[in-house]
Amino acid sequence: MTEETAAVRASGLKKRYGSGDAAVIALAGVDVTFRRQRFTAIMGPSGSGKSTLMHCVAGLDKPDEGEVWIGGTRLAGLNDDQLTDLRREKVGFLFQTYNLLPTLTALENITLPFDLAGKKADMRVIDAIVDALGLGDRLDHRPTQLSGGQQQRVACARALAAEPEVVIADEPTGALDSNSSDELLGYLRRSVDEMGQTVVMVTHEPSAAAYADRVLFLADGSIVDEMPAPTADSVLDQMKALEKVGR
């Protein structure tokens, strides 16, 4: 795999919390590559290390061992300020809780990362994203005036606005009803197919994972399986099989 095709690469990631008898191995040595313009879903039982992997891969947390590269930049070689800049420019975040600032309008929330970085937003890019997400008539609204689905679409627009190297989504549909989930997932899918975005998404839902190009299954801090071209049924079957092995 060349640097050109890898948006994010991680090698030998290990992470342990606590020490002695209370130690928990959250990552047991993970090697993974997220190729550009691909949508990857990460699944696995509770406590299998999904969030820890996402945090290490996004530079929010440091692994005890191993290396992460985002778009060819080695995270371990950066100081805290450089890491903050890299996250702001190269990583878009989407969480279950929308994390919008209540005093700002939808548009101000979308452009906030640019304002914090003292940079000018590319309004052509933002207009296209806002259009695709159907947020055009909501831009002056504050988060409390928006539905959950609309708030998550604003968070999605914010994550995509800087055209990041990768969008890291940690259970982005966890708080949404099924219609809003489908809309958001359909948009993430189109951002990969039509805008060339790279998306990595943690989910517990087979129907959400079916929007991805491949699913990685985690158990006990390791990647134990990988499924290309997933469907909701094939993912569900695989989860059941892994649960049986784990018992």
Ligand SMILES: Nc1ncnc2c1ncn2[C@@H]1O[C@H](COP(=O)(O)OP(=O)(O)OP(=O)(O)O)[C@@H](O)[C@H]1O
């Ligand atoms: N800050 C922390 N301190 C101590 N242990 C932690 C910490 N964060 C995670 N862990 C432990 O590390 C393991 C992996 O946690 P992680 O949150 O990555 O799992 P997960 O697969 O995302 O789980 P879930 O699906 O429940 O969100 C778990 O056993 C968890 O209890």
